[in-house]
Amino acid sequence: xxxxxxxxxxxxxxxxxxxxxxxxxxxxxxxxxxxxxxxxxxxxxxxxxxxxxxxxxxxxxxxxxxxxxxxxxxxxxxxxxxxxxxxxxxxxxxxxxxxxxxxxxxxxxxxxxxxxxxxxxxxxxxxxxxxxxxxxxxxxxxxxxxxxxxxxxxxxxxxxxxxxxxxxxxxxxxxxxxxxxxxxxxxxxxxxxxxxxxxxxxxxxxxxxxxxxxxxxxxxxxxxxxxxxxxxxxxxxxxxxxxxxxxxxxxxxxxxxxxxxxxxxxxxxxxxxxxxxxxxxxxxxxxxxxxxxxxxxxxxxxxxxxxxxxxxxxxxxxxxxxxxxxxxxxxxxxxxxxxxxxxxxxxxxxxxxxxxxxxxxxxxxxxxxxxxxxxxxxxxxxxxxxxxxxxxxxxxxxxxxxxxxxxxxxxxxxxxxxxxxxxxxxxxxxxxxxxxxxxxxxxxxxxxxxxxxxxxxxxxxxxxxxxxxxxxxxxxxxxxxxxxxxxxxxxxxxxxxxxxxxxxxxxxxxxxxxxxxxxxxxxxxxxxxxxxxxxxxxxxxxxxxxxxxxxxxxxxxxxxxxxxxxxxxxxxxxxxxxxxxxxxxxxxxxxxxxxxxxxxxxxxxxxxxxxxxxxxxxxxxxxxxxxx
Numbered sequence: 001x002x003x004x005x006x007x008x009x010x011x012x013x014x015x016x017x018x019x020x021x022x023x024x025x026x027x028x029x030x031x032x033x034x035x036x037x038x039x040x041x042x043x044x045x046x047x048x049x050x051x052x053x054x055x056x057x058x059x060x061x062x063x064x065x066x067x068x069x070x071x072x073x074x075x076x077x078x079x080x081x082x083x084x085x086x087x088x089x090x091x092x093x094x095x096x097x098x099x100x101x102x103x104x105x106x107x108x109x110x111x112x113x114x115x116x117x118x119x120x121x122x123x124x125x126x127x128x129x130x131x132x133x134x135x136x137x138x139x140x141x142x143x144x145x146x147x148x149x150x151x152x153x154x155x156x157x158x159x160x161x162x163x164x165x166x167x168x169x170x171x172x173x174x175x176x177x178x179x180x181x182x183x184x185x186x187x188x189x190x191x192x193x194x195x196x197x198x199x200x201x202x203x204x205x206x207x208x209x210x211x212x213x214x215x216x217x218x219x220x221x222x223x224x225x226x227x228x229x230x231x232x233x234x235x236x237x238x239x240x241x242x243x244x245x246x247x248x249x250x251x252x253x254x255x256x257x258x259x260x261x262x263x264x265x266x267x268x269x270x271x272x273x274x275x276x277x278x279x280x281x282x283x284x285x286x287x288x289x290x291x292x293x294x295x296x297x298x299x300x301x302x303x304x305x306x307x308x309x310x311x312x313x314x315x316x317x318x319x320x321x322x323x324x325x326x327x328x329x330x331x332x333x334x335x336x337x338x339x340x341x342x343x344x345x346x347x348x349x350x351x352x353x354x355x356x357x358x359x360x361x362x363x364x365x366x367x368x369x370x371x372x373x374x375x376x377x378x379x380x381x382x383x384x385x386x387x388x389x390x391x392x393x394x395x396x397x398x399x400x401x402x403x404x405x406x407x408x409x410x411x412x413x414x415x416x417x418x419x420x421x422x423x424x425x426x427x428x429x430x431x432x433x434x435x436x437x438x439x440x441x442x443x444x445x446x447x448x449x450x451x452x453x454x455x456x457x458x459x460x461x462x463x464x465x466x467x468x469x470x471x472x473x474x475x476x477x478x479x480x481x482x483x484x485x486x487x488x489x490x491x492x493x494x495x496x497x498x499x500x501x502x503x504x505x506x507x508x509x510x511x512x513x514x515x516x517x518x519x520x521x522x523x524x525x526x527x528x529x530x531x532x533x534x535x536x537x538x539x540x541x542x543x544x545x546x547x548x549x550x551x552x553x554x555x556x557x558x559x560x561x562x563x564x565x566x567x568x569x570x571x572x573x574x575x576x577x578x579x580x581x582x583x584x585x586x587x588x589x590x591x592x593x594x595x596x597x598x599x600x601x602x603x604x605x606x607x608x609x610x611x612x613x614x615x616x617x618x619x620x621x622x623x624x625x626x627x628x
Contacts (some may be wrong), residue, residue: 056080056109057406059163060128060137061238063203066145067118072100073141075116075126076199078109078170082130088114089129092141093122105177106335108315111170113199145205148273153264153280157239159387162406165317168234173316174199176331176347176357181450184356184457188219188229188349203237208274215274218281224292225285226349227319227329228303231383232284235264236277241386241393244284244303249291252627255376256291258301263386263393290325290485290628294376297415300397304381308411309425311432314380318408320346323368323378324625325485326497328358330380333430341443342430351491352461356454360426361447363505366625367422369415375627379414382407427522437516437523441538442545444512448505449549449565455498456553459588462493462581463554466603474582476609480616485628493581495588496616497625504623506572513538556584557600563589576620577613580605 058079067073075090077083084104090097101115118124118141128135148155158164175197176183185191193211195201200209207213221229228244235242243263250256262283270276295302304321307313320328328346336342344360358364368374385396385407401410414422431440466472474493477486484496513535516523520531546566555561574590581588584601591598605613619626 057162057166058083058128058130058133058135059167060126060135061167061199062126062137062139063200063237064145064205065203065237066139066205067141068143068145068205069118069121069141071118071141073116073118074199075114076111076167076170076174077114077128078107078111078166079130081110082132083110083112085131086112087127087129088112089127090116091125091127092119093124094119103174103177105170105173105332107170107173108312109166109170111174113174151267153266153268153276154236154273155239156241156264156388156393159393160240160385161387164238164240165382165385165407167238168231169315169317171199171234172230172329173332176316176345179331179347179357180345181357181359181447181454184354184454186353186355188221188226188355189217191355192217192219192233200234200237204273206274208277215272217274218278220353221285221349221355222351223327223349224288224290224325225281226347226355227293227327227383228284228288229281230317230329232264232277232281241265241388243386243393243395244288245292245301246287247289247292247295249289249628250294250375252373252375253371255296255299256294258295258299258303261301262287265393290327291376293319293321293327293381294323294325294378297377297410297412301395303384305384305398305401305410306377306379306412306414307382307408308413309380309422309429311429313382313408313411314344314426314429315408317382319381319383320365321376321378321381322366323374323376324366324497325628326366328365331357336431336433336435339439341435341440343443344426344430350458352458352493354457359447359450360430361444361505362423362508363447363451363501365426366501366504367417367419368625369417369419373624373627377415379417424519424522434522434524437525437534437538438541440523441509441512441542444509445542445545445549445565448509449551451502451505452551452565452568455495455502456551458493458495458498459553459585462495462588463585465489465493466581473606476580476582476605476612478612480619480626481628483612483616484619484626490581494579496579499575499579500620500623500625503572503575503620506569506575507623509542510569513542553585553589555586555597555600556602559600561586561589561597576617580609580613582606582609 056079061076063074075088077088097116097119099114100117102112104112121141121143124139124141126137175191177197192198193209198209202209208217210216219229232242241264243261245258246260247256247258268276268279270279293304297306304319307318314330316331318330328348330346332345334343346358346360347355348358349355367378369378386393387396398410401407403409474489476490477483516538517531517535525534546569547564550562550564552560552562571590578588578590582605584603586598586601
């Protein structure tokens with residue numbers, strides 16, 4: 001291990017563990033509370049949160065980088081709750097400009113975006129007034145925005161710090177504001193091409209996000225690439241450093257090891273900045289993989305580091321490294337209310353090219369730290385910040401990522417954590433108050449239904465491919481690990497990973513009444529009702545709701561088949577063998593042998609593949625993923 005001794009690491013771990021609580025309460029001294037900077041993009045300051053002594057970083061960002069006269073520009077501010085009521089004014093050479101439009105988010109951090117229209121050329125000043133602070137930022141409005149002549153992918157202007165991290169979190173939250181589990185896109189660039197949602201839309205004044213432009217950003221990531229693409233896009237726009245490591249895939253008992261480090265300082269032959277960015281993203285896609293996010297916590301060359309399971313750390317921009325290779329990025333949280341449970345939302349990318357929203361629950365977020373069953377270190381992680389020292393890029397060491405830095409501190413909390421403890425901790429973060437058991441169960445059923453609706457699209461994508469290639473038999477990997485994780489057409493249209501998660505989700509719904517019996521203190525149970533009575537009521541309500549919700553899929557003959565969740569739950573065993581796109585849609589939805597529903601199925605897997613599927617079935621039965 002380079003740069004740090006084992007003893008030093010253990011001392012750092014102990015300090016970080018102690019400071020988790022301090023970070024949530026806040027004991028850092030406040031900095032200068034009024035500051036003007038010559039940086040024409042960002043200004044930041046620390047201000048006490050209204051609810052306590054926690055030091056919250058305020059930051060201001062202007063987009064585009066150099067607005068033109070008459071052009072709309074936007075101002076993003078981040079900070080504590082006081083940001084929502086803060087006064088933002090912009091003074092131009094001809095006077096004060098009024099806000100034309102505003103929207104905000106609940107954080108963490110809290111943020112607001114105000115929209116203005118630039119007047120004549122010259123120097124402009126933004127003034128942000130909160131209850132305790134006054135911040136100012138100067139920037140230029142000019143007809144000729146600066147264009148970088150750097151031969152690198154992009155020129156690094158400054159390193160990552162707590163202010164940049166706060167802005168990144170706010171940008172991710174704003175980008176996906178209003179999205180829910182029904183939201184999906186064909187590519188990541190479809191989202192960044194939204195001028196309404198993407199604060200950094202055409203930030204460089206290159207037309208880089210114009211969907212009809214000749215040279216525009218193209219981002220079509222799979223799950224491992226998705227966090228890197230978002231991080232790189234943000235870094236490119238602001239001139240922040242970005243990098244990724246080539247790594248191996250590790251093995252049982254050995255976490256993936258990191259190798260060569262690739263950064264934005266790489267020299268590319270293309271001259272157009274957007275073309276250089278696109279070429280670099282293709283390099284990223286070829287360089288990162290399912291093992292990249294699961295390097296050892298002691299590896300200080302890793303691109304990620306583990307964070308605590310806390311309200312402060314579980315925020316937009318944080319990445320979830322699945323123990324079996326999937327990755328998701330947190331994008332927002334819907335707070336718990338008296339009438340509805342809280343919801344933690346993430347975004348992921350799939351091999352078939354879709355980018356979609358997923359909520360946190362057992363059906364989407366698998367957690368397992370058993371070294372005999374998983375490779376590497378899974379869990380919630382943050383990107384390891386890259387800074388500039390003596391003109392060179394470097395990753396922060398673990399001993400530097402402590403609360404005093406203003407960054408989310410490194411934590412060993414998830415190291416070796418039991419699955420039940422993990423889910424319980426997350427439930428407390430998402431729903432800090434005891435839940436009404438009926439409301440919680442209905443929300444769980446809703447999540448299962450949403451997962452089934454997504455599967456309809458996945459199966460349909462496979463059907464479209466098979467119909468477009470009549471007579472094709474998609475090759476099936478021979479090893480169990482390959483079935484769950486491989487490349488090519490099999491990865492695009494088979495659904496073993498999704499179906500394993502679906503089975504776990506079905507189990508979670510069916511187990512819920514018993515879960516309430518096991519942990520009654522987590523729920524609002526009427527004083528005069530016994531847990532047994534509550535369980536009976538829940539079971540009755542569940543049976544009713546499961547017959548009300550349904551999905552509709554298209555059979556091989558073009559007719560529609562409606563199946564209730566109750567019917568699908570009775571087919572759980574069939575879903576252990578329903579992931580192969582060489583089977584017709586009826587089989588993939590578990591239609592029983594010799595049933596009228598299955599009679600229209602005209603396509604079945606070859607006998608050799610059926611035998612392979614039988615050997616792989618044990619993993620579905622055990623609800624375990626083979627190590628990948």
